[in-house]
Amino acid sequence: MVFGEKLRTERNRKGWSQEELAEKLYVSRQAVSKWENGQNYPSIEIVIKISDLLELTIDELLRSDEELKRKVIKDGRKLAYPRLKAACDILFLVGAVLLALKLGVLALNKLTSYEVELVGGRFFWNFASLILMVGGGVGAGVLKEKYKTD
Template identity: 40%
Template sequence: MDFGEQIKNIRQKEKLTQEQFAMKLNVSRQAVSNWENNKNLPDIGMLILMSDVFQISLDYLIKGENEMNNMTEKVIKDGSETRRAKYNMVCSIIGSFLILIGIILLFVKGLSVEYIDAQGVLHENFFLVPIGFLCVFSGLISFITVGITTIISKFKNRNS
């Protein structure tokens, strides 16, 4: 049974019209009609509200009667998209931080004074250049990785 049929069965079991069902959930009658006709699906917050209002377990509401339905697929897809978005955000923050550190290191190297002391030893912060470039390069790689994975996932979603 798909999610639309399940919602319709719950509504009919409660002996409610679409309008009455919608009023209990604070949504429009059109929203209920769209759910029943599988034109769109409610979000997780609405599922929790339905579970509370009609005393139905979320497990039954999402999975139905021991089979995969369109709501189960939506919940799984939403979960993976949320994880991907968090991953992309973390990688972007790390990349930004690395680029900022690299630029600061290169700036400090540019401002530092190089001198030769009385014993003829050169004093220079030479290590700042490779570390600065490594940080900038790593940050750019992070941004490129996030961009490529985002493009690939959008391309896969469009073909699905």
């Protein structure tokens, strides 16, 4: 049984009209009708609410409908992508800040009589910014390829 048929059957078993289910889900009656007729699918958040309202597992709702399973998986990837991308961007920015600090201190030492010493060792200041910037950039590139829209 596909999702739409399962939804209609379980809604009728509860004795609810499309309008009543729509009110419980905070959607329009037309949305419920489209789901039941297979013209559209709900978001994963709505699938979870439907599961709770109809006292079914998400597996019972999704398992029989391959297209809905693909949509839920694709939606899940879209939710994960921004967080991972933000982490890569932060790595890149931290590397850029370290590089800017190093260049600023070098310029200060060259152009003035100050002798500011960089704490943390030469290896850290020579390679940390490079490693962070390359790691963040490569990670962002890999994510972009992995989560490209079809």
